[in-house]
Amino acid sequence: MIIDLTQVPTSQGTSYPQPFKAAVAGRARQRVGNAAGLTNFGVNLTTLAPGAQSALRHWHSRQDEFIYVVSGELSLVTDAGETVLTSGMMAGFPAGIADGHHLINRSDAIATYLEIGDRTPADQAEYPDDDLLALPKPEGGYYFAHRNGQPY
Numbered sequence: 001m002i003i004d005l006t007q008v009p010t011s012q013g014t015s016y017p018q019p020f021k022a023a024v025a026g027r028a029r030q031r032v033g034n035a036a037g038l039t040n041f042g043v044n045l046t047t048l049a050p051g052a053q054s055a056l057r058h059w060h061s062r063q064d065e066f067i068y069v070v071s072g073e074l075s076l077v078t079d080a081g082e083t084v085l086t087s088g089m090m091a092g093f094p095a096g097i098a099d100g101h102h103l104i105n106r107s108d109a110i111a112t113y114l115e116i117g118d119r120t121p122a123d124q125a126e127y128p129d130d131d132l133l134a135l136p137k138p139e140g141g142y143y144f145a146h147r148n149g150q151p152y
Contacts, residue, residue, distance in 0.1 A: 001036045001037060003032050003035050003036055005030065005032070005045070007035070008030040008031065008032055008035045008045075009030070009031075010028050010029065010030050011028070011029050011030075011031070012027065012028050012029075014027075015142070015144075016056070016132075016144065017132075017144045017152035020056060020130065020132060023053060023055075023056050024052070024053060024054070024055060024056075025052065026048060026049035026050075026051060026052025026053075026105075027046060027047070027048055027049075027052050027053070027054060028046070028047045028049075029044045029045070029046045029047075030044065030045045030046075031043075031044055032044065032045050033116075039119070040118065040119060041116060041117060041118045041119060042115075042116070042117050042118075042119060043114060043115070043116050044114070044115045044116075045070070045112065045113075045114055046112065046113055046114070046115055047110055047111070047112045048072075048074065048103065048104075048105040048110070048111050048112075048113075049105065049110060050105055050106075050107060050108050050109065050110070051105060051106075052104075052105050053102055053103060053104045053105070054102050054103040054104075054113075054115070055102045055103075056102060056127045056129065056130055056132065057077060057100035057101060057102045057127065057128060057129050057130075058100055058101070058102065058125045058126060058127045058128075058134075059093065059097060059098055059099055059100050059101065059125065059126055059128075060093070060095050060096075060117075060123050060124070060125050061095065061096055061123055061124045061125070061126075062095050062096070062120040062121075062122060062123040062124075063095050063117050063118050063119070063120050063123045064092070064093065064094055064095050064117065064118050065092070065093040065101075065115065065116070065117045066090065066091070066092045066093070066115075066116040066117070067085075067090065067091050067092075067103070067113050067114065067115050067116070068088075068089075068090045068113060068114045068116075069085045069086060069087055069088065069089050069090070069111070069112075069113045070087065070112040070113055070114060071087050071110075071111060071112045072086075072087065072105065072107060072109055072110060072111025072112060073085070073086050073105075073106075073107045073109075073111060074103045074104065074105055074106075074107075074111045074113060075103065075104045075105075075106050076091055076101065076102075076103055077101065077102055077103070077104060078099050078100065078101045079099045079100060079128075080099075085103075095118075095120070095123075098126070098128075100126070100127065100128040100129065121136070121140065122136045123136060124136055124142075125142070131146050131147050132144060132145075132146070132147070132152075133145045133146070133147060133149075
C-alpha cells in the first residue's frame with residue numbers, strides 16, 4: 001500500500017502521567033505503519049523540535065525497537081552515555097536488554113527519524129531514571145504505575 005504522508009494525521013502529546021508529559025513536548029508523530037494497515041509492528045515518522053526528546057529513557061521487556069535517522073542530528077542516550085546520530089544512521093534495541101534509551105535533539109534544527117517496534121503482547125517498559133513503569137493491560141496497551149506497582 002502506498003502511503004500519502006499528507007493524509008496521515010500528526011499527533012502530539014503523550015499518555016505519560018503528570019509530571020512526565022512535559023518531557024516529550026516538541027515531539028510529533030505520524031503513524032505510517034497504521035496508515036498502511038500494519039498490525040504486527042508499528043512504524044512512526046517522528047519529528048523532534050530543537051530541545052525535544054523522543055521519550056523518557058526506557059527499555060522494553062518483550063518488544064524490539066529500531067530507529068533510522070531520516071534528517072537532522074539526534075543524541076542517542078543509553079547506559080553507555082551519548083552518541084550523536086546523523087542522517088542515515090540507525091540503532092536497534094533488543095527486547096529484554098535493560099539498557100534504557102531515548103533520543104534528544106540537542107541541535108538548533110528539526111530532526112526526523114523512523115521508529116519501528118513490534119507489538120508483542122504483555123510487554124512492559126521500565127524507566128530507569130524515573131519512578132515509572134508501563135505495565136500491560138489485559139486488553140492491550142499500557143497503564144502507568146510507580147515502581148512499587150501503585151497506578152498513577
